Amino acid sequence: MHSTKHAPRVLLAKIGLDGHDRGVKVLARSFRDAGIEVIYTGLWQTCEATMHAALQEDVDVVGVSLLSAAHMTVMPEMLRFRKELGVEHIPVVLGGIVPEADYPKLEEMGVAAVFNPGSAIDDIVAKMRQLAAARPKLAIDEIKSGYEKGDPHYLARLLSAIQLEMKLDGWSPPKGNASVIGVTGSPGVGKSSFIARLGHQLRDRGKKVAVVAVDPSSPVTGGALLGDRLRMMTGSPDAGFFMRSLSSGPVQGGLGPHCREIVDALNGFGFDYILVETVGAGQSDVAVRDLTDHIMLLLMPDSGDSVQFSKAGIMEIANCFVVNKSDLVGVEATEAQLRSAVGGDRPIWRVSTIRDEGIEAVTDWAESLR
Amino acid sequence: MSIRPSVNSGQGSANKPDEKPFVGPEDLGAFDHAEALGEPGSFPFTRGPHRTMYRDRLWTMRQFAGFGSADDTNKRFKFLLEKGQTGLSTAFDLPTLMGRDSDDPLALGEVGRCGVAIACLADMRRLFDGIDLAKVSTSMTINAPAAIVLAFYIAVAKEQGVPLDQLRGTLQNDILKEFHAQNEYIFPPVPSFGLVVDTIEYCTRHMPQWNTVSISGYHIREAGSTAAEELAFTLRDGIAYADGAVNRGLAVDEFAPRLSFFFDMHNDFFEEIAKLRAARRIWAHVMRDRFRAKNERSWLLRTHCQTAGVTLTEQQPINNVVRVALQALAGVLGGTQSLHTNSMDETLALPTEEAAKVALRTQQLIAHESNVTQTVDPLAGSYFIEKLTNEIEAKAWAIIDQVDAMGGVLPAIDRGYFRRAIAESAHAQQRAIDAGQQKVIGVTDFVDDDAPSVPTLIITQETEDEQVRRLEELKATRDQAKHAAALKRIHDDAKAGVNMMPALIEGAEADATVGEMAEALKSVFGAYDGGPEW
Ligand SMILES: Nc1nc2c(ncn2[C@@H]2O[C@H](COP(=O)(O)OP(=O)(O)OP(=O)(O)O)[C@@H](O)[C@H]2O)c(=O)[nH]1
Ligand SMILES: [Mg+2]
Numbered sequence: 037m038h039s040t041k042h043a044p045r046v047l048l049a050k051i052g053l054d055g056h057d058r059g060v061k062v063l064a065r066s067f068r069d070a071g072i073e074v075i076y077t078g079l080w081q082t083c084e085a086t087m088h089a090a091l092q093e094d095v096d097v098v099g100v101s102l103l104s105a106a107h108m109t110v111m112p113e114m115l116r117f118r119k120e121l122g123v124e125h126i127p128v129v130l131g132g133i134v135p136e137a138d139y140p141k142l143e144e145m146g147v148a149a150v151f152n153p154g155s156a157i158d159d160i161v162a163k164m165r166q167l168a169a170a171r172p173k174l175a176i177d178e179i180k181s182g183y184e185k186g187d188p189h190y191l192a193r194l195l196s197a198i199q200l201e202m203k204l205d206g207w208s209p210p211k212g213n214a215s216v217i218g219v220t221g222s223p224g225v226g227k228s229s230f231i232a233r234l235g236h237q238l239r240d241r242g243k244k245v246a247v248v249a250v251d252p253s254s255p256v257t258g259g260a261l262l263g264d265r266l267r268m269m270t271g272s273p274d275a276g277f278f279m280r281s282l283s284s285g286p287v288q289g290g291l292g293p294h295c296r297e298i299v300d301a302l303n304g305f306g307f308d309y310i311l312v313e314t315v316g317a318g319q320s321d322v323a324v325r326d327l328t329d330h331i332m333l334l335l336m337p338d339s340g341d342s343v344q345f346s347k348a349g350i351m352e353i354a355n356c357f358v359v360n361k362s363d364l365v366g367v368e369a370t371e372a373q374l375r376s377a378v379g380g381d382r383p384i385w386r387v388s389t390i391r392d393e394g395i396e397a398v399t400d401w402a403e404s405l406r
Numbered sequence: 407m408s409i410r411p412s413v414n415s416g417q418g419s420a421n422k423p424d425e426k427p428f429v430g431p432e433d434l435g436a437f438d439h440a441e442a443l444g445e446p447g448s449f450p451f452t453r454g455p456h457r458t459m460y461r462d463r464l465w466t467m468r469q470f471a472g473f474g475s476a477d478d479t480n481k482r483f484k485f486l487l488e489k490g491q492t493g494l495s496t497a498f499d500l501p502t503l504m505g506r507d508s509d510d511p512l513a514l515g516e517v518g519r520c521g522v523a524i525a526c527l528a529d530m531r532r533l534f535d536g537i538d539l540a541k542v543s544t545s546m547t548i549n550a551p552a553a554i555v556l557a558f559y560i561a562v563a564k565e566q567g568v569p570l571d572q573l574r575g576t577l578q579n580d581i582l583k584e585f586h587a588q589n590e591y592i593f594p595p596v597p598s599f600g601l602v603v604d605t606i607e608y609c610t611r612h613m614p615q616w617n618t619v620s621i622s623g624y625h626i627r628e629a630g631s632t633a634a635e636e637l638a639f640t641l642r643d644g645i646a647y648a649d650g651a652v653n654r655g656l657a658v659d660e661f662a663p664r665l666s667f668f669f670d671m672h673n674d675f676f677e678e679i680a681k682l683r684a685a686r687r688i689w690a691h692v693m694r695d696r697f698r699a700k701n702e703r704s705w706l707l708r709t710h711c712q713t714a715g716v717t718l719t720e721q722q723p724i725n726n727v728v729r730v731a732l733q734a735l736a737g738v739l740g741g742t743q744s745l746h747t748n749s750m751d752e753t754l755a756l757p758t759e760e761a762a763k764v765a766l767r768t769q770q771l772i773a774h775e776s777n778v779t780q781t782v783d784p785l786a787g788s789y790f791i792e793k794l795t796n797e798i799e800a801k802a803w804a805i806i807d808q809v810d811a812m813g814g815v816l817p818a819i820d821r822g823y824f825r826r827a828i829a830e831s832a833h834a835q836q837r838a839i840d841a842g843q844q845k846v847i848g849v850t851d852f853v854d855d856d857a858p859s860v861p862t863l864i865i866t867q868e869t870e871d872e873q874v875r876r877l878e879e880l881k882a883t884r885d886q887a888k889h890a891a892a893l894k895r896i897h898d899d900a901k902a903g904v905n906m907m908p909a910l911i912e913g914a915e916a917d918a919t920v921g922e923m924a925e926a927l928k929s930v931f932g933a934y935d936g937g938p939e940w
Binding site: 052053054055056057058061062065066076078079080082104105106109110133152153154156157158223224229263266267363390391 | 500501504506512513514515516519588589590594628629630716719720721821822829832833836837840846849932935936938940
């Protein structure tokens with residue numbers, strides 16, 4: 037059995053308009069089964085946003101999947117942004133239909149490996165592990181001083197150091213005064229999409245925002261498919277919006293093993309808001325209570341959650357409620373049920389993330405916390 | 407009839423080591439020939455949609471490929487017309503397929519690469535310059551922006567003075583499989599589906615000779631589904647479109663004869679044949695029993711098939727010719743109405759001329775040398791084929807029932823049902839290959855030492871630059887007031903929930919671009935992020 041502590045982290049990206057994602061999805065699942073943590077950023081990404089994500093996630097490898105034959109245009113761009121962002125220590129590999137003649141050119145420009153549709157998964161996995169193991173380690177002092185200078189790259193490295201349980205020698209990040217808001221709710225209610233909108237509205241109001249999003253990991257292999265980032269990608273990256281994906285590991289309660297320290301590190305870095313997305317296991321996501329006083333429960337129409345309203349657990353610890361997907365039928369009924377279940381003391385908002393409706397009121401509330 | 411649980415490998419019809427080496431009457435159980443098969447050309451059409459099939463009329467050999475610019479494609483069309491071909495196939499480039507203009511930042515490097523760039527009416531006009539739209543049948547492989555592209559086509563027809571009821575052709579226009587598999591979607595499922603129904607309604611009323619939707623399993627299978635999933639998802643999508651049109655107030659017999667299908671022909675020879683036979687049987691029952699269609703033409707499932715691109719290998723590419731031949735033969739024995747055979751190098755590049763020719767010759771060999779065309783449905787009555795047909799049919803019905811139980815296709819998309827199923831099946835296939843249970847000749851077994859030879863793609867930047875320049879010129883010189891009013895109408899009509907076709911045609915005529923019209927719709931419909939499953 038692998039431990040999450042050592043699971044390599046790989047970001048898989050599709051660049052451009054090409055929608056052929058069979059290969060990248062099969063790979064993501066195979067990686068998970070092989071004990072790798074996979075962050076998939078979804079379709080239609082730009083090189084810049086992808087490298088920016090790699091920096092924040094501090095992944096061990098970036099894998100680009102390209103079936104549109106655009107590799108000789110895309111890969112130089114990727115490497116240019118890698119340099120610009122100062123993360124040349126993150127290897128970039130390419131998978132796709134690549135003519136043999138291009139292999140040496142790609143290698144020369146700095147692509148760490150090229151895989152084609154016939155490559156055996158085991159070989160690809162082995163290469164990922166090898167690249168991850170070969171990544172230069174930073175001394176903790178260097179990380180600390182970079183972090184203290186406010187460099188997001190070192191923030192990302194510090195978060196990894198925390199996850200790897202490196203010794204911080206009694207050092208701890210400065211105390212911050214961020215508002216920490218836990219966002220919980222069943223799988224698929226729209227937590228990530230909602231956080232992305234709320235985060236961007238807070239950014240528009242000049243606030244610095246960090247997001248920590250937890251997804252479950254495979255209890256058998258320690259690998260994980262981390263999909264929350266997919267909902268938060270925007271074309272133009274923004275240094276005031278920092279996101280980190282975590283796997284839950286074997287820990288129950290809806291958060292990962294080092295969530296507290298990670299939130300503290302973000303807090304000390306100077307963010308105004310830290311939004312924490314729980315695993316979404318429903319009733320058992322109660323660990324978030326120890327992290328923050330502000331717990332927001334997301335619901336959606338006709339989700340079947342309504343019957344659980346009266347049950348104890350998450351309903352009790354939540355202190356505000358968002359009925360998401362108000363564009364779907366049945367939203368009135370869900371909201372009415374919710375109101376009668378929780379009474380009038382705690383705020384309830386109705387929003388449609390997909391249409392960007394109703395979120396302002398939540399942003400106002402968040403602003404009022406400070 | 408007992409159904410073995412499906413081994414989700416997608417390439418596993420039969421003859422697994424644990425199965426009997428041969429099949430006999432006892433495996434068929436109570437098999438009523440008349441009920442299960444009928445005769446060719448009669449209900450339930452298991453044996454074929456027509457009585458004489460290829461004896462009277464061969465399938466259409468439809469080789470589909472893209473050629474750079476509108477001008478190049480126009481020349482190619484004229485060449486084909488001179489040679490007596492009357493059907494024109496249009497492949498669009500990726501930006502057009504995604505509803506984006508040629509000058510969109512994400513279009514960089516993609517303009518005109520895999521097909522023609524049609525960003526505005528002027529592009530469509532150049533594509534059909536000197537071609538009488540009353541005399542040709544045009545097939546257009548486009549989905550998310552299909553209504554917009556159809557509007558361009560209609561506008562050209564109007565300019566030519568061709569009455570709309572004389573237009574013949576096919577629009578792929580199958581947005582549901584984009585959500586399941588191909589990922590060329592723009593708006594969320596509900597409004598996207600609404601646009602498809604708009605085109606069905608519009609064509610039924612104004613363009614009765616137009617095939618409105620080509621309901622496609624091909625992309626579902628290529629994305630990794632099993633054969634049974636391909637069959638079931640496709641037919642269930644068909645049911646959804648029919649429901650949509652009926653709910654719009656159309657009578658089923660008005661539009662159903664203009665629905666057609668598109669399936670993949672994969673490696674498992676007999677399973678693929680059984681799939682097509684089962685498809686016809688299921689659809690006949692769906693139309694007659696579920697929709698109470700009276701017109702026999704509504705009951706017929708007519709289909710196009712294409713050999714499975716995903717089975718082609720970069721290693722030992724000549725082997726692909728053999729794969730394609732076997733797959734094509736399955737399509738013919740399964741009774742397809744038209745067929746595309748892949749070129750051996752097709753997954754690697756746009757086909758070379760030589761490779762494209764061999765692909766076509768493969769069909770001609772089957773048609774003219776093998777004699778398989780002389781007896782309709784020659785495999786009928788084989789214990790094995792009938793058992794397989796029954797089995798895949800039963801699996802498909804079970805999946806159709808599951809989707810029904812979820813409330814239909816759109817709610818099932820909301821739950822990520824299709825994408826999850828396809829991703830899991832694809833993953834299962836990969837595991838089977840990794841474990842050595844599924845051989846891939848030339849890749850996992852019988853590997854040659856010498857490195858694969860892959861033809862280098864030739865991509866010219868000229869097409870793109872020229873296209874972008876022309877578009878910028880158009881944007882600067884068009885009648886801006888008329889253009890703004892047309893876009894506003896698109897927005898307003900979308901908001902009002904009326905049929906979008908008239909507004910889109912007006913937009914086309916006001917030189918609005920595909921990207922601008924898609925944006926106007928997006929401002930009301932929203933954009934889609936792929937749903938819960940990935
Ligand atoms: N119709 C509708 N769909 C929405 C809305 N918000 C989110 N969704 C969709 O819901 C699906 C799930 O969204 P996510 O943001 O990934 O949900 P989540 O709660 O983070 O999911 P997990 O992290 O997997 O538990 C996506 O397909 C979103 O597009 C909304 O307001 N309306
Ligand atoms: Mg999420």
